[in-house]
Amino acid sequence: MKKILVTVALVAGLLALVIRYASAEYCEFQMADMNWPSASLIANVDKFILEEGYGCKVELIPGATTATFITMNEKGKPHVAPELWTNSVAEPLEKAMDEGRLFSAIKGPITELGEGWWVTPETLERHPEFKTVLDILERPDLFPAKEDLSKGEFIGCPAGWGCQLTNQSLFIAFEMEKKGWVLVDPGSQAGLDGSMSKAAQRGDNWFGYYWAPTSLIGKYNMKLMDFGVPFAGSENWDGCVAKGPEECIYPKPSAWTESIVQTVVTSEIKDMTEVMNYFSKRIFPGPIMNSMLVYMEDNQAQGADGAIEFLEKHSETWINWISLEAAKKVKKAL
Amino acid sequence: MLEFFEEFPEMSRGDLRDFKKAIDSAFRSFSRTNGEAIESFFDPILWFLIWLEKLLLATPWPIIILVVAGLCYLGARSWKLSLGSILIFVLIGYLGMWEDTMSTIALISVATLLCISIGIPLGIWMARSDRVQWLVTPVLDVMQTIPIFVYLLPVLMLLGIGKVPGLIAVCVYAMPPIVRLTNLGIRLVDKDILEAADAFGADKKQRLFGVQIPLALPNIFAGINQTIMMALAMVVIASMIGVRGLGIPVLQAIQNQYLALGLMNGLAIVALAIIFDRVLQNYGKRLQQHREGRKND
Numbered sequence: 257m258k259k260i261l262v263t264v265a266l267v268a269g270l271l272a273l274v275i276r277y278a279s280a281e282y283c284e285f286q287m288a289d290m291n292w293p294s295a296s297l298i299a300n301v302d303k304f305i306l307e308e309g310y311g312c313k314v315e316l317i318p319g320a321t322t323a324t325f326i327t328m329n330e331k332g333k334p335h336v337a338p339e340l341w342t343n344s345v346a347e348p349l350e351k352a353m354d355e356g357r358l359f360s361a362i363k364g365p366i367t368e369l370g371e372g373w374w375v376t377p378e379t380l381e382r383h384p385e386f387k388t389v390l391d392i393l394e395r396p397d398l399f400p401a402k403e404d405l406s407k408g409e410f411i412g413c414p415a416g417w418g419c420q421l422t423n424q425s426l427f428i429a430f431e432m433e434k435k436g437w438v439l440v441d442p443g444s445q446a447g448l449d450g451s452m453s454k455a456a457q458r459g460d461n462w463f464g465y466y467w468a469p470t471s472l473i474g475k476y477n478m479k480l481m482d483f484g485v486p487f488a489g490s491e492n493w494d495g496c497v498a499k500g501p502e503e504c505i506y507p508k509p510s511a512w513t514e515s516i517v518q519t520v521v522t523s524e525i526k527d528m529t530e531v532m533n534y535f536s537k538r539i540f541p542g543p544i545m546n547s548m549l550v551y552m553e554d555n556q557a558q559g560a561d562g563a564i565e566f567l568e569k570h571s572e573t574w575i576n577w578i579s580l581e582a583a584k585k586v587k588k589a590l
Numbered sequence: 591m592l593e594f595f596e597e598f599p600e601m602s603r604g605d606l607r608d609f610k611k612a613i614d615s616a617f618r619s620f621s622r623t624n625g626e627a628i629e630s631f632f633d634p635i636l637w638f639l640i641w642l643e644k645l646l647l648a649t650p651w652p653i654i655i656l657v658v659a660g661l662c663y664l665g666a667r668s669w670k671l672s673l674g675s676i677l678i679f680v681l682i683g684y685l686g687m688w689e690d691t692m693s694t695i696a697l698i699s700v701a702t703l704l705c706i707s708i709g710i711p712l713g714i715w716m717a718r719s720d721r722v723q724w725l726v727t728p729v730l731d732v733m734q735t736i737p738i739f740v741y742l743l744p745v746l747m748l749l750g751i752g753k754v755p756g757l758i759a760v761c762v763y764a765m766p767p768i769v770r771l772t773n774l775g776i777r778l779v780d781k782d783i784l785e786a787a788d789a790f791g792a793d794k795k796q797r798l799f800g801v802q803i804p805l806a807l808p809n810i811f812a813g814i815n816q817t818i819m820m821a822l823a824m825v826v827i828a829s830m831i832g833v834r835g836l837g838i839p840v841l842q843a844i845q846n847q848y849l850a851l852g853l854m855n856g857l858a859i860v861a862l863a864i865i866f867d868r869v870l871q872n873y874g875k876r877l878q879q880h881r882e883g884r885k886n887d
Contacts, residue, residue, distance in 0.1 A: 322845060402752050403640050415829065415838045416845025441838055442751050444830035446739055450746030451832070457622060457747075555607045556614070 283312035283528055286334035288324040289559065292445070293549050294469050295339040296559030297566065298365060298540070302338055304563050305574065308589035309582030310530055321345070321418070328358065328522060336535075337520045339365055343513060344418025346494065349520070359526050361519040361535035368542030370515045371419060371467040374452075374478045378459040388484025389430070392463060396436035399463045408437045411451050411464030414444050421500030423465050429497065429507040440464075452476070467515070469542055471549030483511035537577040544570055564590070621747045632754045639700055639753045643834075646692040654692075655679045662865070666872030671865075678861045687836065687858050694825055694835035694862065697753065701760040701821045702866070706814060709765045713772025713813070714798070723773065730766040738763070738827055751832030759831065760824040767816035775809025776802050804878075811874035815867050822863040836862075 283306070289299045299316055306312040317334045319327070324337055325345045329352050342349050352358040373389055379398070386392050396408020410432060413419035420441070427439045442448040448464070449472060455462035456476035466473060468480070487493070488510035496504035498513075519535050526532060540548075548570075552562040567574065567590055575583050601609070646654065658679060659672040666672075682691050716723045738759060745755045779802050787801045803810070829837025836855045843852030 320845070322847075326847070402636070402750065414841070416842040420842070440751070440832060441834070443832045443838065443841065446743065446746065447751045447831045450743065451751045454621075454625070454747055454750045457618065458625065554611065556610050 283310065283531065284314075285312070285336065285525060286315045286317050287336040287338060288328070288334045288340075289316035289318050290324060290337070290339060291318060291320050293471060293552055293559065293562070294366065294540075294545055297545075297548060297552065297562045298338040298538075300559040300563035301566055301574070302336070302535075302538070304567060304589075305534065305578060305582070305586055306531060309578055309586045310534070312531065325349070325520075328520070332357070332522045332524065335522045335525050336361075340518055340520045342516050342518055342520070343498070346516075357523060359521050359523065361521045361525070361532055362538065363516065363518050365517060365519050365538060366469055366540045366542060366545050369467070369469050369517060370480075370512065371465070372480045372512045373483070374462075374464065374466045374473070374480055376456045376460070376462045377477050377479055379461045379463070380479050382461075386481070388482045390484035392481065393430060393432060393435050393437070399461050401438050401440065404438065406436075408435075409440050409463070410437050411442055411448065411462070412439045413442075413465045414448055415441050418498070419465060422498050424501050425497040425499075425504060425507040426509070428501055429509040452478070469545040469549060471546075471553035474546035474550045475553060483509075485509045485511060487511045487513060534578055538574075541573065544573060617744060617747070621744075625748050628748050629750075632749065635700075635757065636752070636754050639696060639757065642700065643693055643696040646696055647689060651683055651688060658865070662869050665869035667876065668872060671868055671872065675865045678865065682858050682861070685854055685858075687839075687855060690834070690836045690839065690855070691858055691862065693833075694822075694837070694859070697756060697760070697828065697833060697835060698818075698821050698825070698862065698866070701757055701764065702814075702818055704757070705761050705765040705768055705817050705821065708761075709768035709813070709817065710772050710810065713769045713810075714776060714803075716769065716773040717776035717802075726769070730769060733762050734766045742831060746831060753833055755831050756828035756833035759828055760821050763824050763827075764817045764821040767820065768810070768813035771809045771813030771816070772806065775806030775813075778809065779805045807874060807878050811871060814870055814874070818866045818870070819863055822859050822866075825859055 287299050287302060289296050303314040303316060306314055315334075317324075319334075321341060321344060324334065325340065325348070327333060328335075328337060329348060349358065353360070375386070375392065380386055383395075383398070399408040399410070401407045401409035410427065412423040412427070424439065427433070427437070432439070440451075442451055442464075448466070452462055452464065452466065452472060453476070454460075456472075456478065466478065468474075472478070488508045490513070492508045492510055493513045497507045497510060501507075519538070521532070521535070548562055548566050551557065551565055552559075555561070557565065567586065571587070574586075578586070600606075649657075655676055659676050662672040662675045663669070679691075682688060712726065716726050741762065742755065742759055745758055749755050749758075783801060783805065784797065787797050792800060825833075825835055826837040826840050829835060829841055836859050839851055839855040840859075842848065843855065
């Protein structure tokens with residue numbers, strides 16, 4: 257008797273699983289859970305809404321920009337990159353779009369974002385005369401390098417990131433070596449973050465590369481510096497600055513190019529009308545995104561926890577992204 | 591009731607968050623008040639590292655190669671090894687990795703020296719006291735298994751990026767083998783031999799330096815080998831917190847799938863490891879020549 261009961265229970269359990277998977281099959285795909293918080297938050301919000309609201313089955317695949325883009329482009333998986341900073345992969349992406357392999361589901365899933373050179377708020381308080389990057393470059397003595405106190409320290413972008421080459425080029429373009437600066441490679445995001453937070457917490461001067469939206473920028477109220485020169489054209493930027501000093505010897509000084517961020521999907525997703533419709537409306541306002549990132553940082557929340565917090569606190573934002581029916585289901589699932 | 595078995599009775603979300611927050615803010619205020627003092631404590635090591643790196647970089651390359659070959663001969667008394675090291679260094683220089691290699695040598699030699707000079711005495715102490723062994727073994731386990739960035743994050747907050755956190759990362763990972771194997775080697779010395787030493791009236795010092803350590807040398811040198819290998823394996827991790835050297839191009843290569851760049855710098859790390867190790871191992875063998883001598887009798 258007992259045996260029969262156990263068997264029945266097992267079979268029922270299996271059946272339930274089978275039914276669950278079968279019903280979700282029509283919309284089952286992989287989404288890149290990129291290794292920085294805002295992308296992870298978006299991925300997890302997407303997963304929650306698409307799974308609970310639309311009955312999809314979304315598998316999150318961790319990865320960095322370049323690796324994710326290459327596998328998307330070559331293998332068609334993962335199927336969605338929710339927050340792809342496309343400046344670094346502009347050329348291959350354009351090609352893939354022309355050939356109909358990849359599509360942009362929305363341009364600018366977050367508003368008010370960008371890369372650039374930042375300083376701590378204390379630096380500006382102490383030196384109100386700093387109006388642009390050009391003013392800072394005259395004072396390397398205020399940012400002494402740890403390994404050579406006679407030089408100023410500019411914290412660049414970690415080794416291997418697309419922005420590493422850009423920063424190297426700008427370092428040359430602004431003649432920073434001649435002005436007494438060294439370009440420090442922080443090695444990894446942990447290194448970059450550690451260097452900036454250490455300075456910001458102690459109120460020290462810090463001058464380096466970073467980007468928004470990020471919790472650190474929000475948390476320490478970091479200040480983006482105007483470059484003091486205009487954007488010197490995309491020929492200089494794409495053809496020279498972004499290629500780095502090995503390929504381009506004479507970069508011209510320029511403000512940072514406008515960052516283009518997109519949700520990129522493969523052709524399989526393009527046929528899922530509901531999903532595409534959702535992506536096309538899913539825009540996070542910059543301030544809300546920053547506040548979410550500070551929340552995640554403060555609470556050491558992962559992307560999944562952050563997504564729940566966002567869905568609970570900011571329903572006025574996401575309610576406009578989806579149909580009423582789906583919204584009801586999502587609210588019920590929270 | 592069923593719920594109790596289905597869901598683990600975990601701490602509530604809020605309490606857990608407060609708990610984590612408390613630890614974080616405690617560390618933050620600790621870092622704010624003591625950060626600079628701790629930084630200046632490590633300054634001498636930093637200066638020494640910078641000085642060594644600058645020395646290596648400023649010395650003309652033929653002199654460095656000659657010194658390396660000379661050290662190889664002094665340590666190992668082997669022409670083959672000296673010639674091999676000359677070849678490897680010429681190749682490294684020719685392939686444009688000279689400066690990175692010098693930075694790495696500076697870091698690794700300081701790290702290895704530090705590990706050996708702390709690790710061997712600690713191993714000896716462990717071998718002499720069961721209580722110390724009971725205390726130190728779990729610490730070594732933690733050092734070897736804890737994910738690196740778990741302890742590097744607090745180190746970064748205290749010291750910023752650069753050479754000293756890199757050195758700490760390398761040593762935490764590379765020191766355990768030398769401690770373990772020194773301990774093991776001394777504990778494995780035959781009790782009868784110790785009894786004989788006692789019978790000849792050896793005091794504690796004579797017993798340790800004249801009997802136990804010489805007999806434990808094979809194990810100790812196996813420990814040194816492991817320490818060097820692990821230290822060089824950590825070069826890439828050290829580069830993730832801003833240490834210049836062969837690790838930076840490796841990171842670049844990994845991020846961008848530059849096959850050749852990664853392979854070249856990776857192999858340069860391997861070559862350094864082999865040179866470091868062979869020299870020390872041959873030196874160790876010479877210390878133990880009496881063993882082979884006995885066989886020939």
